[in-house]
Amino acid sequence: MRRGLTWFNVSSIALGFAFLYIPILLLVIYSFNDSRLVTVWGGFSTRWYWALLENEQLLDAAWVTLRVAFVSACVATVLGTMAALALTRYGRFFGRTLFSGMIYAPLVMPEVITGLSLLLLFVAVDFDRGFWTVTLAHITFTMCFVAVVVQSRLVTFDTTLVEAALDLGSPPLKTFFTITLPLILPAVISGFMLAFTLSLDDLVIASFTTGPGATTLPMRIYSQVRLGVTPEINAVCTILIAIVTVVVIAASIVTKRAESQRQAEERAAMKG
Amino acid sequence: MALASEKGWGRAVVVALPYLWLLALFLAPFLIVFKISLSQDVVAQPPYAPLLDLSAGWQGITDFLSQLSFANYWYVLDFSNEFLQAYGSSLIIAAISTLLLLAAGYPIAYGMARAPRSLQPTLLMLVILPFWTSFLIRVYAWIGILSPEGLLNQALMGLGVIDSPLEILNTDLAVYIGIVYSYLPFMVLPLYSALEKMDMTLLEAAEDLGCPPWKAFWTITFPLSLPGVAAGALLCFIPAVGEFVIPDLLGGSDTLMIGKSLWTEFTVNRSWTVSSAVAVLLLLVLVVPIVIYQNIQQRELEAGR
């Protein structure tokens, strides 16, 4: 029961990771398959990637998706950070229970319900469906994820730092930008990244709330997947996986570096 | 801790902006869904009636109220329309999937929490990484594996384990595989964070007091990880009940799940009022687990301070 890698721990981790990664790995391998039949290996080829460049529909959808993801992640980060501040810093205020309920509920709410209800709202207020309705919908559900990520950082935030800044003559708004924000920035950035990928990834809510000219990439992929597996889709997926993997690994290496440098400096300070 | 000094307009804006946003785009839509679930389908724009006509004053409101009916609910609750079966089978599929997730996730989380400290961040990142890649892609990957001419059948036949391809794709089994696969990080992460912060000296104390390791696991480790178990189970169970993509892509035509039924009712039958009633009932089914989940989350955060 000591810390360490017993055969049981090693094998459960190994099996778990095999289960998580083999399907993705196979998908990536078969995107380089020369054959149109996705299950028969016909030799190495990058032809499906070149074919993508000519697929206007897919490229359009990718462009729409990126725009929606960027705009919604920006707004969601601002609103989510505000919500996190409201929940952690301001103690009790009128309707706090309702507010925290509205923050946590979207995290587990089935997407079909969120999507349907937002669509019916847009219809009821006669809002033209398209880019902006999808963006508004994405802001709404991703801001809650941002709020939770930022909130978990804020609860360990030493509020005496804020008090010290106020005590030294810095007004509240200025204190937020000079003290609080720089210190919670890593959480805010990961909140942004989470919002961005969730928006990039969303199929159901986008399908409900979209309108003419605002077909997103997941919707495009979905409609093709329903017709069967094609190597072209494998190629799109591989590109998306590659982008996400590179960004996530780079981000984690940067934070790990900063953390280990910090620890080294702290150790040096203890000795000196 | 509340800062008494942070009063005034700054505080008001910080609370009001996200609050109003969620009231307008999260809470108000549910009220609209509820209202439409009491309306009737018509061929018009928007495709339901009655509409609230405030210009007609009190008369308008009473007219509007008198035309509302529970007809859609009776339709949904009618056994022959297969919605009830869909609710039931969704709950069963979600419950079994959650148990499978727990069985698969607990050993992984336990192994991670007991791994050397230096390895843990890497392991954690490896669990989170698939979560960052598209959900749709991860479900899609299984189509290529599970289909009759897919990689799994090819491998099994190549090894001579089976003679003819197994029917896995388009069955409930594929749905289980898809849910377990897609939701695994959501189960592992809360379990890991509960197991990781456990004080290892507790186990040493138990052993010191004469408790063998396997018994210490069931009397010490597992009870202490229960908040993580509850959080992980709810985090998987609730969305799984309303899951649409997985049963649609991996399940068969006889796989009944309420998310798929709602989607079909909306896109194929184009009945907005019935799909609203389905959504309201689904929410009623899920309201208890959602409230429990919120309480766990809240307690977790308060304990963190």
Place this chain on the structure above:
Amino acid sequence: MASEKTRKETIGAVRRSFAPWTDPTKTPLIRFENVVKRFGDFTAINDVSLDIYEREFFALLGPSGCGKTTLMRMLAGFDEPTTGRVTLAGQDLAGVPPYRRPVNMMFQSYALFPHMNVADNIAFGLKQDKMPKADIDARVEEMLKLVKLTPFAKRKPHQLSGGQRQRVALARSLAKRPKVLLLDEPLGALDKKLREETQFELMDLQMELGMTFLIVTHDQEEAMTVADRIAVMNNGVLVQVATPAEIYEQPATRYVADFIGDVNLIACKVRSCQGDQAVLVTPITSSPIHVTQQVEAATGDEAWVAIRPEKLRITLDQPPDITENCFEGTIWDIGYLGDLSIYHVELPCGTRIKVSQPNLSRMVQRPISWDDKVWVTFAPHAGVVLTR
């Protein structure tokens, strides 16, 4: 070192005669007037009135949760009184936010901004005042010199040791030259030796800068060392406000006597009070207790006599006069602390009293040992009669 000597002499002269609270012509710098603070149902501060004078080093002393920190935070502006007034130099502080108050605080956790280096931390408050950059640099330089951290100006807080961080926090809160410096358990995180050194540094600094310091602490030795006056708090109420010597030698209540230092509290009945001579009787000894003190009580009233262990004498031989202020008992326990020994003496009725004696000679074998029959005596001016 001649200048050092003169400086010390002037400080000595000032300290010797500094007692503005006894001078009715002086107006206090800080006034708490009937301050009450409630958090929900809980009353943290219950009707506190307190005056603090300019250049005073004032200590708020009490156990945790007694309201001392709340009182300080009301002065800093982090909490507002529920009722009552707080004024600073005649100005009512109600509604003035912390960033507009001419007081600065040194936090218990130091609250150093982790993303700024030492110089930037010290300059933070000065930058808020829109001071010219050259002046800021000069002031930061001066502050770094004051706390002897000049070579560490570019270090981040996590690259400093605990003692260094403490000095950065001090320099930062002093940089703006506030009217009052608030110190919230400023030395709590330091080890004993460093803490004692720093206490004397703080006193010198306060004299040198001529500033008013208000310190919150639960450490009675710290409060006694640094402060001109101490306010002892309990359950949101001020129990006694006085100089350290008064608090120790003339405690106002049993609570103060017990909280500050070690004490034997003996429950008695008053037999007679004549002028400044009081005589009391107690069931634990046959001899009456005689105290030289003006006591406002009638014969038969309940009262307590408080005697510090070091004010008792212990002998193996019977003293010549056993008619008053005398106990007879056996040694129950001995604590040898090196500089002194503590004897627990059990009286025939079962009550135990504590006696401490300085160990004046280098003897490994002490003459008094376990189960020895001993006599404990004390002078009439050693004890204090308490009626509350």
